[in-house]
C-alpha cells in the first residue's frame with residue numbers, strides 16, 4: 001500500500017460532511033465523531049450535514065467550511081446510493097405501478113416521464129457527491145479524504161474507483177478505522193479500500209473486532225458543539241444503536257454483510273443513558289433502534305430485556321420502534337416493550353410458511369402469530385402493526401397470497417383494522433444476496449449486470465414484482481389509489497382487499513384447495529420443506545389477467 005502521501009501522525013482537525021439524503025438523523029457519523037473525541041480529545045472536529053442545506057447552497061457552504069477550518073481530514077458519510085425500495089409512502093411506487101400496469105396510456109407516459117426525473121435525480125446526486133470530494137481535493141490538496149457510510153459499505157469498490165486520489169473508503173463500521181486514520185494511517189485497522197496518490201486501489205480485510213462496549217453513551221453537548229444544526233432533528237425519530245451484526249441469512253438481505261454475521265452488543269446501561277440524555281436534555285420522545293434487527297436471536301432478546309429494564313428504571317416518557325423479529329418473544333418481554341413505550345410493531349410479514357421457508361427467514365408463522373397474541377394479551381392499545389410485506393417474492397403463488405391475506409385478516413380481528421398497516425413492499429434485489437444469484441440463474445437478470453446501472457429497465461427489474469402476479473398486484477394497487485378514501489382507509493389495506501376479491505374467483509379457490517390437499521398428503525408446506533422456487537409456475541398459470 002502506498003502511504004507516501006500520508007498525514008503527519010498528529011491530525012489536528014477533521015471536518016465530517018454528511019452527504020445529502022432525505023432528512024434523517026445522521027446517527028452513524030455522530031457515533032464516529034463522538035468516539036474520536038473520546039479517544040483523541042485534542043482533535044478539533046466539525047460536522048456539516050448537507051441534508052439540511054438547500055441544494056443550491058451546498059457547494060458554497062462546503063467551500064466556506066473548508067476554507068475557514070482547513071481540516072487535515074475531510075470525512076464524508078454517504079447513506080443511500082441505490083435507494084430503490086419504494087413503498088406506499090414513497091412516490092416512486094406509484095410511478096413504477098403506473099408505468100408497468102396502468103390500463104391508461106396517458107398515465108403510463110406520465111409515469112415514464114416521472115421515472116426519467118427520478119433516475120436523473122439519482123444520477124445527479126451521485127455525480128454531485130463525487131464533485132464534493134473533488135472540490136476538497138482542489139481546495140485542500142494536502143488533506144486526506146475519507147468516505148464511509150452504508151452506501152459505501154455496499155458499493156465501496158465502485159466509490160474507490162471514482163473518488164479522488166489519497167482517499168480511504170471505509171467499509172462497515174467506522175469508529176476504529178477512523179481512529180487509525182486520525183492516528184496517521186500507519187497501522188490501519190478495519191476494512192477499507194485505499195486509493196493512493198497515484199490512483200492505485202488496494203483493499204484491506206477486517207481482521208480485528210471492534211468491541212461495542214467501547215461505544216459509551218453519546219456526549220450530546222459535544223455533538224451540539226461541533227454540529228450546531230443538531231437541533232433541527234429534535235422533532236424527528238432519533239436513531240440509537242444497541243448492537244451490530246445479524247447471524248441470520250434471509251435470502252434478500254445484506255444487512256448481515258454490512259454489519260457482519262457476528263452479533264455484538266453495547267452495554268444496556270450506556271444505551272439507556274443515551275436515551276435518557278436525549279429525553280431529559282432535548283425533550284426527544286421518539287427513538288428508532290437502528291439495529292439490523294432490534295431483537296432476533298435468543299441472546300439478543302436477553303440483551304433487549306436488559307435494555308428494557310434499564311429504561312423502565314428511568315421512567316422515561318418516550319416512544320420507540322425498530323425492526324423486530326418476534327419468534328423469541330415472551331409475554332414478559334412483550335409486557336416490558338409496551339411499558340417502555342413501543343410505538344409501533346415493525347416487521348417483515350408474509351402469511352405463508354412456504355414463503356417464509358423459501359426466503360429462509362427462519363421462523364414459524366404460528367410462532368409469529370402467537371407473539372402477536374402475546375402483545376394483545378399484555379395490553380396492546382393503539383400501537384400500529386406495520387407489516388413490511390415481500391409480496392410476489394420468488395415462490396409466491398395465488399395460494400400463498402391467499403394465505404397471507406387470511407393472516408392479515410386475523411391481525412385485523414386481533415388489533416383492529418385501523419391499527420394494522422400492510423406495506424405493499426417488493427423484494428429489492430441487492431448485490432451478492434442469494435435472491436440475486438437465483439434470479440441471475442433463472443435468466444431474470446443478466447449475469448454480470450451492474451447493480452448501479454442507470455438503465456431504467458434493469459432498475460425496474462431490481463424491484464422484483466414479475467408477471468403474472470405482478471400485474472394482479474399492480475392493478476389492485478392502482479384501483480385502490482383510485483377508489484379509496486385516504487381519510488378512512490390505508491392504501492395497503494385497500495390493495496389487499498382488491499387482491500382478495502380477485503383471488504376469490506371459484507376456479508382459484510378450487511385450485512388452492514386442491515394444492516392444499518396435495519400438500520397435506522405429501523407433507524409440502526411443512527416447515528421443513530425449505531425450497532426456493534419449486535412450484536412457482538404451478539399457480540402462476542391461473543392468475544386472472
Ligand code: B12
Pocket residue numbers: 021022023024025027028029031032075076077078079080081082083084085086087090146147148149150151153154170172173174175177178237238239241254255258259288289290291292430
Ligand atoms: C435503521 C435503518 C432505517 C431506518 C432509519 C431510522 C432512523 N431514524 O435512523 C428507516 C426505517 C427510517 C430507514 C429508511 C430508509 N432506508 Co434504511 N436502513 C436502516 C439500517 C437498518 C441501519 C442504518 C443505521 O442507522 N445504522 C446505524 C448507524 C450507527 O450505522 P451507520 O449509519 O451505518 O454508520 C456506521 C458506518 O456506516 C460507518 N460510517 C457512517 N458514516 C461514516 C463516515 C465516516 C467518515 C466513516 C469512517 C464511517 C462512517 O460508521 C458508522 C458507525 O460504525 C440500514 C441497513 C444496515 N444494516 O445498515 C438501512 C439502509 C441504510 N437503508 C436503506 C434505504 C434504501 C432506506 C430508504 C431509502 C428506504 C425507502 N425506500 O424508503 C429509507 C431512506 C431514509 C432516508 N431518509 O434516507 C439502504 C441504503 C442502500 C443503499 N445502498 O443506498 C440500507 C443500507 C438498507 C438496504 N437496503 O440495504 N432506514
Ligand code: SF4
Pocket residue numbers: 246247248249250253254255256292293296325361
Ligand atoms: S432480514 Fe433481518 S433477520 Fe434476516 S438477515 Fe436481514 S437483518 Fe437478519
